[in-house]
Amino acid sequence: MTTLSERISQSAFDGSRLRVVLLLDLYDGAQNQFLEVYEHLRKQVSSVPGHISDELCQSIENPSQWLITSEWESAPRFLAWVNSEEHVASVQPLHGCVRDTRSLRFSVLRETGKGPDPGLAPLTVPLGAFPSASASASAGAADRARGQLQVAPRRGDGIVRHALTFTVKPGSEPVVAELLAGYTSPQAQVDETTRLHRTSLFMHGNRVVRAVEVEGDLLAALRHVARQPEVQALEEAINPYLEQDRDLSDPGSARMFFTRAALPAVHHVAAGGRESADVGRHALFYPAKDGCGMALARLLAGQDEAAVDDPTCPVEASTVFQRDDIVVRLLDLRGPLDARPALALGVEGSHKAAVLARLLDSAKDGVPTTDQEISRFLARSEMRLITDRRTPVQA
Numbered sequence: 590m591t592t593l594s595e596r597i598s599q600s601a602f603d604g605s606r607l608r609v610v611l612l613l614d615l616y617d618g619a620q621n622q623f624l625e626v627y628e629h630l631r632k633q634v635s636s637v638p639g640h641i642s643d644e645l646c647q648s649i650e651n652p653s654q655w656l657i658t659s660e661w662e663s664a665p666r667f668l669a670w671v672n673s674e675e676h677v678a679s680v681q682p683l684h685g686c687v688r689d690t691r692s693l694r695f696s697v698l699r700e701t702g703k704g705p706d707p708g709l710a711p712l713t714v715p716l717g718a719f720p721s722a723s724a725s726a727s728a729g730a731a732d733r734a735r736g737q738l739q740v741a742p743r744r745g746d747g748i749v750r751h752a753l754t755f756t757v758k759p760g761s762e763p764v765v766a767e768l769l770a771g772y773t774s775p776q777a778q779v780d781e782t783t784r785l786h787r788t789s790l791f792m793h794g795n796r797v798v799r800a801v802e803v804e805g806d807l808l809a810a811l812r813h814v815a816r817q818p819e820v821q822a823l824e825e826a827i828n829p830y831l832e833q834d835r836d837l838s839d840p841g842s843a844r845m846f847f848t849r850a851a852l853p854a855v856h857h858v859a860a861g862g863r864e865s866a867d868v869g870r871h872a873l874f875y876p877a878k879d880g881c882g883m884a885l886a887r888l889l890a891g892q893d894e895a896a897v898d899d900p901t902c903p904v905e906a907s908t909v910f911q912r913d914d915i916v917v918r919l920l921d922l923r924g925p926l927d928a929r930p931a932l933a934l935g936v937e938g939s940h941k942a943a944v945l946a947r948l949l950d951s952a953k954d955g956v957p958t959t960d961q962e963i964s965r966f967l968a969r970s971e972m973r974l975i976t977d978r979r980t981p982v983q984a
Contacts, residue, residue: 596744596858596859596860596861596897596898597744597745597746597857597858597859597860597861597906598743598744598857598858598859598894599743599745599750599854599856599857600743600855600856600857600858600890601663601664601665601668601855601856602664602665602855602856602886602887602890602891603696603739603740604663604737605663605664605696605697605698605737605738605739605740606641606660606661606662606663606696606697606737606738607660607661607662607663607664607666607667607694607695607696607697608658608659608660608661608694608695608696608697609658609659609660609661609667609692609693609694609695610656610657610658610692610693610694610695611656611657611658611659611690611691611692611693612654612655612656612690612691612692612693613654613655613656613657613683613687613689613690614653614654614655614687614688614689614690615653615654615655615686615687615688616686616687616688617653619685619686619687620652620686622685622686623655623683623686623687626682626683626686627645627657629682630679630680630683631643631645633679634659634670634679637666637670638666638669639661639662639663639665639666639667639669639670640659640660640661640662640666640670641659641660641661641662642659642660643657643658643659643660644657644658644659645657646658660697664694664696664855665855665883665887667694668853668855668883668911669883672851672853672912672913673913677845677848677849684841684844691808696739697738697739698738698739698742699738700738744861746859746861747804747805748786748802748803748804749802749803749804749805749806749807750800750801750802750803750854750857750908751800751801751803751807751811751851751852751853751854752798752799752800752801752851752852752853752854752910752917753798753799753801753847753850753851753852754796754797754798754799754850754852754910754912754915754917755796755797755831755832755833755846755850756795756796756797756831756832756833757795757797757827757830757831757832758795758830758831758832759795761795761830762792762794762795764830765792765797765827765830766792766973766975768823768826768827769790769792769797769823769827769975769976770790770975770976772819772820772822772823773819774788774819774978775813775814775817775819775820776813776817777980779805779806779809779810779813780805780809780813782805782806783803783804783805783806783809783810783813784803784804784805784810784980785801785802785803785804785810785813785814785980786802786803786804786979786980787801787802787977787978787979787980788800788801788802788976788977788978789870789872789919789974789976789977789978790974790975790976790977791872791917791972791973791974791975792972792973792975793872793874793971793972793973795832796874798852798872798874798910798917798972800872800908800910800917800919821837824837825837833846833849851912852910852911852912852915852917853910853911853912854908854909854910855883855886855890855909855910855911856886856887856889856890856893856907856908856909857906857907857908857909858890858893858894858897858906858907859897859905859906859907859921860897860898860900860905860906867923867924868905868921868922868923869921869922869923869924869926870919870920870921870922870974870977871919871920871922871926871933871971871972871974872917872918872919872920872971872972872974873917873918873920873933873934873935873967873970873971873972874916874917874970874971874972875889875916875917875918875949875970876914876915876916876949876950876951877914877915877916877948877949877950878914878947878948878949878950879914879950880914881914881948882911882912882913882914882915882916883911884948885911885916885945885948885949886909886911886916888935888941888944888945888948889907889909889916889918889935890907890909892935892936892937892938892941893907893909893918893935895938896932896937902932903922903923903924903928903929903932904920904921904922904923904932905921905922905923906920906921907919907920907921914950917972918935920933926967926971927964927967927968930960930963930964930966930967931960931963933967934963934966934967934970936957936963942957942958942963951969
């Protein structure tokens with residue numbers, strides 16, 4: 590068994606409280622405007638399910654620097670809010686008074702001082718479990734009363750994972766695929782501490798998914814990539830084929846496009862110390878039913894936790910990306926994808942296929958039960974690899 594100390598993992602599904610830290614640098618003279626916007630935003634976010642509290646702080650060294658911290662019952666609650674169209678609209682007025690922002694998100698692992706008894710064990714819900722509404726309400730009240738904390742530290746690998754997704758006009762898929770496959774890779778080294786590690790591009794129908802892995806600061810890497818002439822040329826070339834119009838020369842239009850295109854990584858797990866030469870990268874697309882995206886992502890995360898714990902299993906690593914009802918699962922797998930169809934699809938085990946079918950918007954043909962049906966389901970979910978580029982390891 591792979592222990593927590595060996596396994597590399599990150600997850601939004603461990604049930605712990607979340608602390609969000611937002612650093613802001615204001616334009617000169619914009620302080621009053623910012624405070625008005627913050628008051629409106631504070632009142633709005635206070636009614637969002639899962640929000641516990643927030644604080645506004647001003648730097649004692651540089652009055653133009655501000656800090657907003659907020660606490661949430663869990664990461665899924667926060668992600669549901671921050672990825673919503675309501676949030677996109679609510680923060681729009683901030684852009685007129687804020688020069689730069691940086692958002693950081695942390696699970697609460699330990700705490701001191703007055704408050705809940707630190708000796709009380711945190712209440713956790715296993716990955717893949719779906720409690721009833723009444724049980725969830727009771728558990729939520731108990732969690733807040735007991736001060737639920739992250740169960741144990743997680744081991745990282747120094748890589749930040751993120752994805753973007755967008756759709757292109759039907760019929761333009763071959764042209765877009767050719768453009769995405771043929772662009773020149775940008776310079777990998779961003780600065781002394783940040784480096785591009787890997788970029789994988791997939792398509793499913795007219796949907797494009799670009800998954801990036803960065804060593805260091807993700808925001809610095811994304812800004813670096815956006816400034817590279819070869820990337821700017823690619824973005825300009827695909828503009829006519831996008832279903833959502835954008836003008837990357839307009840900061841507001843660019844910000845809105847990339848905000849809506851963001852596909853956050855909600856779970857990653859990898860077996861530490863295992864790396865084989867025959868590992869291939871695959872992506873699967875899961876369109877969830879309305880309101881079921883988070884539950885579907887959690888189901889897949891639980892399946893992959895169990896798979897990576899088994900040293901005989903061909904799954905080397907898995908990353909689940911989710912936003913609203915779009916779920917994409919990135920698999921690093923030894924051998925062919927269809928060697929174990931149920932494992933590859935994320936439904937190996939009793940009743941898992943039935944649960945998946947209830948959550949999927951595309952499961953109109955019923956529940957896949959036989960290996961042949963699961964194989965067909967897998968083939969429909971598989972995304973086409975356009976390009977997968979890894980930066981060579983530095984000597």
